[in-house]
Amino acid sequence: MTLISKLYDWVESRLGISEVIQKEMTGYLLPRTINKWYSLGSVLLFAFALQVISGILLLIYYVPDADKAFKSVSVIMNEIPFGWLIRLCHAVGSNLMVATLFLHMFSVLFMGSYKKPRELQWVSGFTLLNLVMGISLTGYLLPWSQLSFWATTVATNSVGAVPVIGEYLVEFVRGGKLVGPPTLGRFFAVHVAILPVVIAGLIGAHLFFLKRTGISAPPTRNNQAATTWQGGAYHYDKHEGGIPFFPNFFLHDMTSISIYFACLLGVVFFSPYLFFTPDSFVPANAFQTPAHIKPEWYFLANYQILKIFPSEIIGLTVQGAGMTFIALLPFVDRGDKRYPLQRPLFMVCAVGGIALFIALSIWGHLS
Amino acid sequence: MGQEGRRLFLMTCIGGVAVVTAGAVAYPVISYLAPRKGKDNSASVSIPEKDLPPDGAKFFQYHGKAAVIVRKKDGSVTALSAVCTHLGCIVQWEAQKGQFICPCHGGQFSTDGKVLGGPPPKPLELLKVTVANGVITIG
Amino acid sequence: MKPARISGSMRTLFILTFCLLLSVVPLAAQENTCVQCHGSLPGRYGEPVLLWKTSVHAGNGVYCHECHGGDPKDMTNAMNPSRGFKGVPKQTAIPETCGRCHVGVLKDFMGSAHGKKLGNGGPTCVTCHGNHAIKKASLDLINEKTCTKCHPYERARLMKQAMQATEGRITSLDNRIQTLKLQGKASEGMEQGLFNARNRFHTLFHDVMVEKVRSESTAIDKELETIGAQIDAIEQAEKKRKIAGSVAIAGALLAALFFRLLGKTYDN
Numbered sequence: 001m002t003l004i005s006k007l008y009d010w011v012e013s014r015l016g017i018s019e020v021i022q023k024e025m026t027g028y029l030l031p032r033t034i035n036k037w038y039s040l041g042s043v044l045l046f047a048f049a050l051q052v053i054s055g056i057l058l059l060i061y062y063v064p065d066a067d068k069a070f071k072s073v074s075v076i077m078n079e080i081p082f083g084w085l086i087r088l089c090h091a092v093g094s095n096l097m098v099a100t101l102f103l104h105m106f107s108v109l110f111m112g113s114y115k116k117p118r119e120l121q122w123v124s125g126f127t128l129l130n131l132v133m134g135i136s137l138t139g140y141l142l143p144w145s146q147l148s149f150w151a152t153t154v155a156t157n158s159v160g161a162v163p164v165i166g167e168y169l170v171e172f173v174r175g176g177k178l179v180g181p182p183t184l185g186r187f188f189a190v191h192v193a194i195l196p197v198v199i200a201g202l203i204g205a206h207l208f209f210l211k212r213t214g215i216s217a218p219p220t221r222n223n224q225a226a227t228t229w230q231g232g233a234y235h236y237d238k239h240e241g242g243i244p245f246f247p248n249f250f251l252h253d254m255t256s257i258s259i260y261f262a263c264l265l266g267v268v269f270f271s272p273y274l275f276f277t278p279d280s281f282v283p284a285n286a287f288q289t290p291a292h293i294k295p296e297w298y299f300l301a302n303y304q305i306l307k308i309f310p311s312e313i314i315g316l317t318v319q320g321a322g323m324t325f326i327a328l329l330p331f332v333d334r335g336d337k338r339y340p341l342q343r344p345l346f347m348v349c350a351v352g353g354i355a356l357f358i359a360l361s362i363w364g365h366l367s
Numbered sequence: 368m369g370q371e372g373r374r375l376f377l378m379t380c381i382g383g384v385a386v387v388t389a390g391a392v393a394y395p396v397i398s399y400l401a402p403r404k405g406k407d408n409s410a411s412v413s414i415p416e417k418d419l420p421p422d423g424a425k426f427f428q429y430h431g432k433a434a435v436i437v438r439k440k441d442g443s444v445t446a447l448s449a450v451c452t453h454l455g456c457i458v459q460w461e462a463q464k465g466q467f468i469c470p471c472h473g474g475q476f477s478t479d480g481k482v483l484g485g486p487p488p489k490p491l492e493l494l495k496v497t498v499a500n501g502v503i504t505i506g
Numbered sequence: 507m508k509p510a511r512i513s514g515s516m517r518t519l520f521i522l523t524f525c526l527l528l529s530v531v532p533l534a535a536q537e538n539t540c541v542q543c544h545g546s547l548p549g550r551y552g553e554p555v556l557l558w559k560t561s562v563h564a565g566n567g568v569y570c571h572e573c574h575g576g577d578p579k580d581m582t583n584a585m586n587p588s589r590g591f592k593g594v595p596k597q598t599a600i601p602e603t604c605g606r607c608h609v610g611v612l613k614d615f616m617g618s619a620h621g622k623k624l625g626n627g628g629p630t631c632v633t634c635h636g637n638h639a640i641k642k643a644s645l646d647l648i649n650e651k652t653c654t655k656c657h658p659y660e661r662a663r664l665m666k667q668a669m670q671a672t673e674g675r676i677t678s679l680d681n682r683i684q685t686l687k688l689q690g691k692a693s694e695g696m697e698q699g700l701f702n703a704r705n706r707f708h709t710l711f712h713d714v715m716v717e718k719v720r721s722e723s724t725a726i727d728k729e730l731e732t733i734g735a736q737i738d739a740i741e742q743a744e745k746k747r748k749i750a751g752s753v754a755i756a757g758a759l760l761a762a763l764f765f766r767l768l769g770k771t772y773d774n
Contacts, residue, residue, distance in 0.1 A: 057399060078692040079401070082395035243772075251769030258762035262755050269751025273689060281690035370771055377768040384761045391754060 025246035029239045031217035037107035038215070042253035043260045044104060047097040048203065050264075052196060054090040062142070064188040066181035069144035070283040074095060088268045094136050095275050096264055098298045099128050109350055112338030113216040117229045119330040121213070124206045126327050131199050133298060138191040140296065141184060147277055149284035150293040152187070153179045154303075161312030178286065211235060219338035294365065299356050304364035411506030416498065419444065423461035424467075429505055433457050434494060436503060439478045440465065446494035446505045453487040462467045469490070538578045540570040557638035573603055600630035614712040621712075629656060643711065645673050648741055665719045669710065672723045675730050682737050691740055696733050703729045 001263050012018060030038075059081055063072040076083035105125065106115055114122035143153045156173050160166040180250030213229075214237030229235045243249060267274055275297075279290045295303050302319060309315035325332070400466035410428055414436065419425050424437040426449055434450040437460065447467075449457050466483060467476040475483040480491035495506050545555040558564050563572075571578045576591035578584060585591045595603045601624065605612025615621040620629050633655065634647050641647070645666060652664040679700055685694045706724050710719050 024717055057396065060400070074690065074692060077690055081398035081401070083399060085395055086399060234748070248769065248772045251765050251772065255762050255765040255769060258758050258765060262758035262762065265751060265755045265758060269755070278688040281688060374768065374771050375770070377764055379770065380764045381761065384757060384764060388761070391757070503678060 021246075025250075026244045028245040029242035030215055030245055030249050031239045031242050033218050033220070034215070034252075035218055035242070036252065036256065036304075037103075037111070038218075038249070039211075039253045039256035040100060040104040040107060043165050043256050044097065044100055046257045046260065047093060047100060047204070048199070050093050051090060051097065054086050054093065054190065057083075057086045057195070058090055059192065063350070064142070064184060065142060066184050066284075069142060069184060073143040088272050089264065092267045092272070092275060093264060095296070096260070096267070098129075098132060098136060100260065101132060102298075104128060106354070110340045110344075111216070111218055112340070113340060114330045115333070115335075116233075116330065117213050118209070118216060120209045121206060122330050123327060124202055124209060128199065128202050128206060130323075131195060131202065135191060135195040135199065136296065137299070138187040138195065141187045142191060143180075143280065144184065144284045145280045146282040146284055146288075147279040147293070149179055149286070150279075150289055151295050152183065154293060155234065155295060155299070156183075158306055158312065158316065161306075161316045163313060166264070181288065187306075219340075221339050221342065245358065297361065297365070300362075300364035301360035304360045304367065307364070307367070371449075406410065411504055414503045414505070416501045416503055418502065422462050422465075424462075426457075428503075429494065430456055434505065435460065435467075436505065437478050444498055444503055445478055445480075445494035446503075447476075448492040448494065450491075451487055452482075452489040452491065453485070458491070537582050538569055539581045540574075540576070540578050543584075544570075544582070561638060561640040562642040563640055568607075570608070597630060600632055604631045610709065611712060613752070614709050618712050619715070627656075629717055638650045643708070645669060645711075647711075664716050668720045668723050669707075672707060672730070673727055674680060675727065675734075676700065676707065677774045679733055679737065682741075683733075686737065686740060696736050699729065699733045703733070 058076065061072060061083065063069055063078050073087070076087050078084070091288075108122065127313070137152075137155060141148045156170055156179065159173055160170040162169055171177060173183075173186075174180070175186050212234075216237070217239065229237070279293070282290075294300065305319055306312055306315040309318065333346060335343065340347055373415065409430065412427060412434075414425060414427065419436055419438055421438060423448060424435050426433060426435045428434070429446075429448075435449040435458070436444055436446045438444055449467075451458050451469040451471065451474050453469065453472055453474050456467045456469050458467040458474070458476060461468050465478065467478075468474070469476075471486070472486050474485035474487040476487070476491050477483055480493055482488075482490055494505050538555050541555055547554065555569075560568070563569075569578060570576075571590075573595070574592055575589070576586070577582050577589040580589070583589050585593075601612055601615055601621065609651075616624075622628070624630065626711055635641065635643070648662050648666045650659045650663075653659050668764070683693050683696050683700060687697075703726050704731075706722070710722050713719060713722075
């Protein structure tokens with residue numbers, strides 16, 4: 001015992017760990033009214049960590065070569081002990097992560113947490129959503145199946161709607177006129193080297209913004225939980241008399257993470273092919289387009305928008321405008337009220353927008 | 368049970384779950400990373416006798432490691448591990464001298480694997496070899 | 507090495523069929539004069555075209571001239587003997603006509619009791635398979651109505667019985683392998699094995715010796731059993747995974763419960 005306490009004293013006298021713990025954990029106060037939705041951020045951190053770990057494990061046996069990629073994934077799925085488990089965790093995990101990102105975003109929307117002074121959290125968070133979709137898109141190609149190949153062909157094709165440079169842009173993204181071995185090379189680099197680092201960095205910034213402004217309190221009808229921030233000088237939302245992050249909210253986070261993990265395992269073990277189609281088990285064939293090729297579920301709305309407009313450029317512009325609007329939402333919606341039922345215009349737009357997104361996705365799925 | 372007792376009990380339960388989880392994660396990951404057994408790693412290797420030059424040596428894979436067959440002056444064939452016993456480099460055949468030399472630190476071995484000079488602490492491992500009907504079989 | 511010979515002839519057959527397909531596809535686009543002319547004729551001149559349209563040959567792009575000769579590209583000389591027009595093949599020439607493409611089957615047929623009676627009241631290919639409305643070969647072709655045209659059904663019934671179980675096994679194994687394939691399971695080895703067993707089995711269809719059919723069917727069943735065992739092993743592993751998965755999910759939910767309960771003790 002004395003040895004351990006001596007070691008502790010030795011580290012403590014040099015790094016002052018107890019002060020960090022006091023400041024960041026037991027003394028880091030959160031509003032007393034905080035709810036479960038606030039734990040989605042931790043769930044996403046866990047989901048991201050799981051993707052990184054399973055991704056590194058897959059890198060050990062995956063071969064990023066157009067001639068060998070499909071075979072190597074097949075070997076991971078069939079021959080390497082527990083390769084199926086790691087691959088399914090990675091593939092299913094990416095889908096669940098996108099779904100959780102949507103939930104996280106919706107909770108922030110309805111609780112009005114994006115409003116000042118938390119504009120930067122919103123912008124960084126929305127960027128993260130798009131980057132995660134980007135990493136999913138690039139990862140989709142890597143198994144080099146019929147599904148990968150043609151979904152990527154369709155996705156990269158839409159870049160061609162950009163005026164003037166569109167055609168060259170498509171070629172640049174693909175590394176050739178058509179999707180082929182050069183595309184695999186660049187998508188692989190983006191998927192395993194560039195995007196993970198950018199996402200990790202942006203997560204860091206997102207958390208930094210959160211820590212500096214202090215967390216928002218959930219709004220109620222009578223108490224808008226408006227920040228005490230008045231503009232001008234820097235101000236930290238203290239939440240005097242709140243609950244400590246550790247152990248109180250940490251245990252909430254762990255509960256949510258355990259439930260998320262149970263859901264992930266549920267899909268992995270009981271519905272492993274939920275996010276796969278038979279085309280994902282046929283090697284890519286550049287001369288044979290399979291019928292009914294569809295993007296992943298979270299791209300279905302974008303896919304459908306491109307289809308319903310008579311020209312691709314209009315579709316792309318509409319999407320771009322919509323995305324820009326969402327990204328800049330805190331600068332457009334500047335009212336003080338945060339309680340959703342006291343923001344009728346916002347509610348109509350948000351519920352309508354989500355309904356439209358779901359309807360377009362279903363339409364895209366069925367068409 | 369008081370508040371403290373309840374906490375202690377639940378923490379013990381969580382500790383138990385954590386240990387089981389660690390095991391349930393470690394087992395698949397270690398199995399996944401464990402070296403894979405080659406299909407015929409333990410099988411013997413057959414080489415046609417004509418592939419062995421009269422004054423030369425032939426290198427090949429044997430049980431996942433480098434090995435070599437060489438024709439001795441008396442015409443008989445020996446098979447040796449080609450892994451130098453000093454630091455594990457692969458020895459090279461010097462036809463003029465009729466001996467093996469390790470390129471890393473100059474260890475010298477005879478065709479019987481004996482150390483003739485340099486730092487190697489042990490002779491090269493001899494492998495079982497049989498020659499029949501023009502086929503050299505090692506192992 | 508009987509299986510090797512058979513799969514060799516199967517390969518030849520496949521290549522032949524492929525070449526035929528290649529040569530026929532452009533023709534189809536140009537409209538085949540045989541089909542064009544005879545298709546519009548009434549009665550017995552037009553009937554073969556209607557029947558042929560329902561056949562496995564039509565489905566695979568095998569046209570009139572493959573059997574009857576002639577030139578389907580040249581309307582005026584389509585039925586000129588100098589263009590290879592043969593008309594209706596003689597009874598004894600039927601097996602060799604079909605055998606131009608069905609090489610392996612011709613050998614099997616000619617070696618059988620059926621084939622040895624060719625020209626002496628024995629059957630030809632069309633006796634069982636029909637001529638123009640030719641169907642995909644299956645065990646259903648062995649039936650009382652067809653066989654009793656020439657002899658009592660008893661022996662044929664025994665043979666059919668011996669083969670029926672095997673045929674059913676092949677079909678069911680094929681379905682199970684296809685299911686696994688759609689799940690990305692490594693099925694190549696099993697597919698190849700089943701392909702070989704099926705070919706070996708199909709050569710029996712033209713053998714009319716009860717004993718040989720029985721013994722061969724038994725041997726083929728053995729091969730099928732090994733394939734079945736492989737499929738079983740995969741399905742078994744899948745079941746084990748589900749059990750392990752249930753335990754893992756229960757563990758995660760239990761952890762969630764413990765965390766929540768512990769959290770509750772701090773909530774006030």
